[in-house]
Amino acid sequence: MQELNKHVKxxxxxxxxxxxRFGIYKDGVFKEQLFPFDPIPRVIGKEEWDEIEAGLIQxxxxxxxxxxxxxxxxxxxxDGVIPPEFIFSSSGYxxxxxxxxxxxxxxxxxxxxxxxxxxxxxxxxxxxxxxIPSGASYPLIARDLCRTASPGTFAGTxxxxxxxYPKMLRDTMDYVSTGGLNVxxxxxxxxxxxxxxxxxxxxxxxxxxxxxxxxxxxxxVYLKTAAGNQRVGAIYRRTSDEYLDPLAFNPxxxxxxxxxxxxxxxxxxxxxxxxxxxxxxxxGIYYFVPKMVEYYLGEECKxxxxxxxxxxxxxxxxxxxxxxxxxxxxxxxEAGGYGVVFGNTLTKEKKADFIELIKTEPxxxxxxxxxxxxxxxxxxxxxxxxxxxxxxxxxxxxTGEDVRVWKSGLTRFSRNPDSFIxxxxxxxxxKDTWVLQH
Amino acid sequence: MLLDFRYRMALxxxxxxxxxxxxxxxxxxxxxxxKLTELSTEVEPDTAVRSDTDGxxxxxxxxxIREKHTSFLLTVSGTVETTGxxxxxxxxxxxxxxFRYTAPSxxxxxxxxxxxxxxxxxxxxxxxxxxxxxxYARYVRDTMEYLPGTTDVHTTAEEALRLRKGVCQDYxxxxxxxxxxxxxxxxxxxxxxxGEGESHAWVEANCSGYWYGIDPTNNLLVDDSYIKFSHGxxxxxxxxxxxxxxxxxxxxxxxxxxxxxxxxxEAAPQQ
Amino acid sequence: MGTATLGKLDSLxxxxxxxxxxxxxxxxxxxxxxxxxxxDAELYKGECEKMGIPDNFTSAQDFAWKIAFDTDNPLSxxxxxxxxYDNAMVMRDEISSETLAYVHLAxxxxxxxxxxxxxxxxxxxxEDLIFAFWGCLDDKVDNESVRNTVKIGKRVERLDILLRRDxxxxxxxxxxxxxxxxxxxxxxxxxxxxxLYAAAMVEDDSSDYEDIKKMVWDIVxxxx
Numbered sequence: 001m002q003e004l005n006k007h008v009k010x011x012x013x014x015x016x017x018x019x020x021r022f023g024i025y026k027d028g029v030f031k032e033q034l035f036p037f038d039p040i041p042r043v044i045g046k047e048e049w050d051e052i053e054a055g056l057i058q059x060x061x062x063x064x065x066x067x068x069x070x071x072x073x074x075x076x077x078x079d080g081v082i083p084p085e086f087i088f089s090s091s092g093y094x095x096x097x098x099x100x101x102x103x104x105x106x107x108x109x110x111x112x113x114x115x116x117x118x119x120x121x122x123x124x125x126x127x128x129x130x131x132i133p134s135g136a137s138y139p140l141i142a143r144d145l146c147r148t149a150s151p152g153t154f155a156g157t158x159x160x161x162x163x164x165y166p167k168m169l170r171d172t173m174d175y176v177s178t179g180g181l182n183v184x185x186x187x188x189x190x191x192x193x194x195x196x197x198x199x200x201x202x203x204x205x206x207x208x209x210x211x212x213x214x215x216x217x218x219x220x221v222y223l224k225t226a227a228g229n230q231r232v233g234a235i236y237r238r239t240s241d242e243y244l245d246p247l248a249f250n251p252x253x254x255x256x257x258x259x260x261x262x263x264x265x266x267x268x269x270x271x272x273x274x275x276x277x278x279x280x281x282x283x284g285i286y287y288f289v290p291k292m293v294e295y296y297l298g299e300e301c302k303x304x305x306x307x308x309x310x311x312x313x314x315x316x317x318x319x320x321x322x323x324x325x326x327x328x329x330x331x332x333x334e335a336g337g338y339g340v341v342f343g344n345t346l347t348k349e350k351k352a353d354f355i356e357l358i359k360t361e362p363x364x365x366x367x368x369x370x371x372x373x374x375x376x377x378x379x380x381x382x383x384x385x386x387x388x389x390x391x392x393x394x395x396x397x398x399t400g401e402d403v404r405v406w407k408s409g410l411t412r413f414s415r416n417p418d419s420f421i422x423x424x425x426x427x428x429x430x431k432d433t434w435v436l437q438h
Numbered sequence: 439m440l441l442d443f444r445y446r447m448a449l450x451x452x453x454x455x456x457x458x459x460x461x462x463x464x465x466x467x468x469x470x471x472x473k474l475t476e477l478s479t480e481v482e483p484d485t486a487v488r489s490d491t492d493g494x495x496x497x498x499x500x501x502x503i504r505e506k507h508t509s510f511l512l513t514v515s516g517t518v519e520t521t522g523x524x525x526x527x528x529x530x531x532x533x534x535x536x537f538r539y540t541a542p543s544x545x546x547x548x549x550x551x552x553x554x555x556x557x558x559x560x561x562x563x564x565x566x567x568x569x570x571x572x573x574y575a576r577y578v579r580d581t582m583e584y585l586p587g588t589t590d591v592h593t594t595a596e597e598a599l600r601l602r603k604g605v606c607q608d609y610x611x612x613x614x615x616x617x618x619x620x621x622x623x624x625x626x627x628x629x630x631x632x633g634e635g636e637s638h639a640w641v642e643a644n645c646s647g648y649w650y651g652i653d654p655t656n657n658l659l660v661d662d663s664y665i666k667f668s669h670g671x672x673x674x675x676x677x678x679x680x681x682x683x684x685x686x687x688x689x690x691x692x693x694x695x696x697x698x699x700x701x702x703x704e705a706a707p708q709q
Numbered sequence: 710m711g712t713a714t715l716g717k718l719d720s721l722x723x724x725x726x727x728x729x730x731x732x733x734x735x736x737x738x739x740x741x742x743x744x745x746x747x748x749d750a751e752l753y754k755g756e757c758e759k760m761g762i763p764d765n766f767t768s769a770q771d772f773a774w775k776i777a778f779d780t781d782n783p784l785s786x787x788x789x790x791x792x793x794y795d796n797a798m799v800m801r802d803e804i805s806s807e808t809l810a811y812v813h814l815a816x817x818x819x820x821x822x823x824x825x826x827x828x829x830x831x832x833x834x835x836e837d838l839i840f841a842f843w844g845c846l847d848d849k850v851d852n853e854s855v856r857n858t859v860k861i862g863k864r865v866e867r868l869d870i871l872l873r874r875d876x877x878x879x880x881x882x883x884x885x886x887x888x889x890x891x892x893x894x895x896x897x898x899x900x901x902x903x904x905l906y907a908a909a910m911v912e913d914d915s916s917d918y919e920d921i922k923k924m925v926w927d928i929v930x931x932x933x
Contacts (some may be wrong), residue, residue, distance in 0.1 A: 018806055019798065019813045071493075077534050084537035095538070095675055098493025181712065201802035208802045212712040215457070217502060219488070224712050226896040245459045246682050247500075248829050257458040258682050262490070262500065 003153040004039045010149035011039055011142075020141055020191050036429030037142055038378040040386075042393065042411040043434045052115070052123055052395065053405045055302035058293055060111045060397040063130060063280050065296040067107035070279055071097045081295050085312070088322055089363055090285065091333050092131070092278015094241060096248050100276065102395040105108045107274040110172070110236075111397040112136075115374040124306045124371055126392060127286060130277040132238050135430075136194040136396050136408040140165050142404045142432045143408070160435040165396070166203035173206065176270035180233030181223055182206040187255045194252045197238050206236065218258030219266040232427030233363070234270040235260075249275075283332040283366050284310065307369040311362035320367040321355060327367040329354070336393040342370065343380035376431070378413055385427060389413040393433060409433040439522065440475075443630055444515040445637065447679055448693040448708075454506040458683035460704035463668045463676060465489070465497035466518045468627070470526040471551045471651075472665060477516035485509050494675060496668035500536060517701060520662035526647040528672035535642055539623035546615040549596035555581075556619045567622050567645040574616045576607055579657040591673065606639045607673050609654040613641045614672065618649035625669045626653060632663035632698045637678050642669060652675070665698060713715070717803060718858055718897050719933050720796040724804075724889060725862020727793035731815075732839045733870045734786045741792055742829060745769045760784075778823040787819050804859070805849045810841035833897065858895045864888045865929060873924045881911040881921070888928070895907050903927035 004011075012034075035424065037352035044052070069075055070087060077084050087093055111236045112133025114126040143162050147154055173182040186197040200206035207223060214232065215222050237244065243253040248261035265271045287308045290301035309316035309327070320327060322344040325361040331339030346354060358365050375388035391413040396406040411431040445464045456528065466474045479499060481487055487501045503510070542548065542675055548556070559577055563570050582604055588603040595615040598608035610626050617624035624643040631638045631653070638654040651660025668676040683690075728801045739757070744752050753772040757764040762784050766772040790812075797812040798803065815838040822831030850856050869886045885908045893901055907924040908915040 016817055017810045017813055019809065074534055078532045084534050085541060088538045089541035095671065096493050100493070189795075194798075198799065198801035199806065202806060206802075207712045208799075209714065210716060213716060216459075218486075223712060224714055226715055226718055226898070230712065246678050247459055251677075251680055251682075258457075259500075259502070262461075265490070 004150050014145040019132045032271040041432040041434045046436050056397050056405050057403045059303050062293040062296050066292045071100050090279045090282040092282050094276040102274045103270040106399050109272040110331045112394045114394050116392045119372045120324050124304045128281040130281040134193040137199045139432045144308030159434045160407035170204040172398050175400035177233035182210045182232035182234045211255050211257050212258045219263045221263050221269045236272045239365045276361040309367045311358050407435040439520050441518045443698045446513045446695045449510040450691045453688040454504045455683040455688045458682040461500040462581040464514050466665050471523045472518050472520045475517045476707040480513045482511040494572050518665050522662040525650045528647050536623040541626045545594050545672040551599045552615050571643045575654045578654040579612045579679045606655040610639045610641050613654045614640045626672045627669045629666040630698045661676050720859040722862040724796040725859035726866040729863040730789045735836050803855050807849050808845040811838045850910035854895050899929045900931045
């Protein structure tokens with residue numbers, strides 16, 4: 001690993017060479033910037049990984065069962081495990097998806113589960129991302145480049161090769177495809193993750209398409225090519241639900257494909273991930289995931305949630321108000337590190353206002369104990385000094401014929417030493433994640 | 439009562455359009471209060487029309503016209519037998535489904551205007567749900583002024599109440615929001631009404647397990663002269679027509695003509 | 710090329726055109742720059758006229774810097790390279806990350822040239838990277854139709870530049886015959902009549918270059 005630090009310059013050169021970037025809007029202007037890469041990997045031992053892996057497989061299996069149930073019979077609600085308010089008032093719950101049957105019964109094909117390791121050594125789930133979790137391309141290409149820049153580092157380390165991700169992705173698409181081409185639907189080159197869209201298209205052999213390249217006829221989806229229409233069987237879409245189809249969702253969407261949703265309802269195309277998944281990765285629903293595992297699988301939940309309180313329950317509300325300064329409060333409607341407030345950082349006035357808001361809209365917030373998570377060292381700009389930073393891990397779980405956890409992941413760290421927020425949209429960087437084979 | 443109905447939508451485009459997709463929710467759905475006994479559909483330019491039901495059980499007609507055209511005409515007509523019942527039974531015995539209609543939806547997020555109206559009304563509201571339904575409906579009717587053109591399809595309940603103006607869609611949204619604030623499940627209903635020249639919208643509220651229809655725009659209980667196309671959380675679930683076409687230069691003008699007449703009477707002349 | 714959409718064909722074609730435009734501009738720049746240093750400060754005015762560049766420059770130095778590195782000037786080398794990049798980065802899945810990398814590197818290189826005291830050094834590197842780009846395209850991209858679509862762009866661009874620079878008819882004939890030989894191996898929508906007319910016109914010594922130029926522009930009309 002020390003070896004790798006010496007090759008930072010080469011690695012950065014390679015990152016530039018391959019255009020490893022993400023887009024960001026600053027003052028309304030689109031800019032591409034390099035996603036700062038820290039060469040020191042996060043290393044996870046085999047036993048530790050096996051435990052994480054088993055937990056994630058269980059969790060994602062339950063979440064997929066939940067999604068089929070919620071847009072079908074809603075047994076989990078009828079049996080009183082989850083209060084119906086949490087379903088119907090979730091912004092991710094889509095009425096249009098009622099009765100939707102996804103190919104092979106899978107709704108969350110690519111799940112990005114965010115974890116942190118506490119100082120107690122335990123891993124905690126921060127949030128589930130079941131809509132369009134991005135970021136897998138970064139550790140994927142970073143590994144490739146690190147091996148190029150510093151082959152010696154990898155000699156004899158027994159690091160699981162993570163370059164099988166495109167194969168996993170392709171297998172997943174093939175498994176759910178209803179017959180026809182695999183395509184990756186991008187909202188366009190000014191999307192923050194365009195690099196990833198085009199990179200996955202290249203590596204999986206799927207066709208990178210824009211909305212206007214697709215057309216729907218007789219409830220079937222076609223790619224319009226210069227040589228005529230070709231049937232599409234699976235769409236890995238990177239457009240959010242709201243904009244996917246102006247006939248089913250936001251009528252003003254200019255980046256949607258008219259009729260796509262109905263083609264899916266008719267079982268004529270697989271959409272990865274299925275629309276409506278937001279109901280399962282809602283911050284309010286998070287609280288109930290361990291209960292889902294027990295309910296659907298009859299097993300004890302192997303993953304740990306951060307201790308979470310729902311002001312919706314009187315008892316929890318009282319706890320939240322009594323321990324406001326010790327908690328982190330999250331607005332369930334927000335994502336990307338927005339809408340997160342640490343109780344102890346508020347001024348007296350703001351705190352009072354916030355408490356009032358919790359009282360009037362209890363369903364809108366969750367409160368969590370602040371997990372004291374372990375810092376990871378990053379290399380300072382001088383290329384020598386190591387400095388500790390907060391970091392999380394996004395693990396990627398792919399559901400096709402089996403549920404498989406990618407033996408790697410995106411480790412993101414905050415640039416700011418005081419910040420717990422690691423999102424790339426808020427200026428963080430990333431590390432590779434090494435999973436040891438033995 | 440047997441009602442003959444006709445819904446006719448005519449679109450004119452200022453410039454030829456192609457790839458026009460349409461999705462219509464203008465087929466009466468079968469309920470305790472009405473049965474569809476006859477239906478015919480015509481579309482010009484001629485195209486294959488497909489049908490399906492959406493996630494809430496509303497009927498949809500949809501299709502696509504690829505070729506260039508400058509006008510589009512869709513006519514749905516048929517016969518509905520209305521029973522005269524003032525309510526529908528709730529279809530889901532577990533009551534889970536009722537919660538769909540107590541959560542605020544896009545158009546029915548209460549703001550200061552609705553919250554203060556709700557607080558004000560609480561002082562005089564009767565204790566029972568049905569009584570409150572009537573109470574709120576009367577408030578909406580008395581407070582709002584029916585004034586087409588003051589609101590549009592994007593206007594929320596909160597905005598409409600602030601304006602104190604609107605059309606049936608706004609009346610329905612305001613009433614739904616008040617009912618939901620009171621914990622009474624309420625849903626938006628779209629359809630036709632005898633004597634009304636356009637499609638109409640009203641409210642259904644669930645009181646002790648029964649869905650009662652009430653028309654806040656006219657301050658009437660929904661009876662056998664109403665035909666329901668669809669119901670949902672708000673306007674968004676019940677848009678009678680949705681569509682998209684290709685040609686950014688083309689401007690669309692829409693004309694709607696509807697008629698509802700008892701079967702033994704002669705249909706009003708079509709425009 | 711089974712799955713090529715018209716959008717892709719358009720990007721591939723314009724990628725070829727812009728890469729070639731950058732390459733040709735660098736070549737012209739090199740010879741002009743050399744003479745501007747100490748021989749003929751007014752020389753740039755003639756260049757502007759030939760290439761249809763509005764002469765808003767205050768001096769030979771101003772011209773030399775801006776025509777290479779001014780991103781605000783849409784006709785500068787850097788602007789054309791950015792346009793090549795715009796078309797290349799949306800074609801990663803067709804031309805491969807390896808080929809695309811040379812466009813990234815060229816862009817990084819020309820940005821360095823902005824601050825350089827000897828910009829011909831960086832521009833030489835850009836030129837080298839363009840050669841590498843073509844080599845990589847040939848080597849890494851199996852799909853002949855993809856490769857040839859980019860090359861058609863290159864040929865059309867070169868023909869256009871040759872015409873602007875009053876090149877010999879022989880050169881024109883060579884370029885046109887390369888176009889004719891290759892264009893049907895792509896799915897590019899093109900105007901066959903215009904191509905055949907252009908071919909006939911370059912053979913005919915009495916034809917006017919202005920007329921040929923117009924015909925060349927019609928070979929691949931905008932199809933999006």
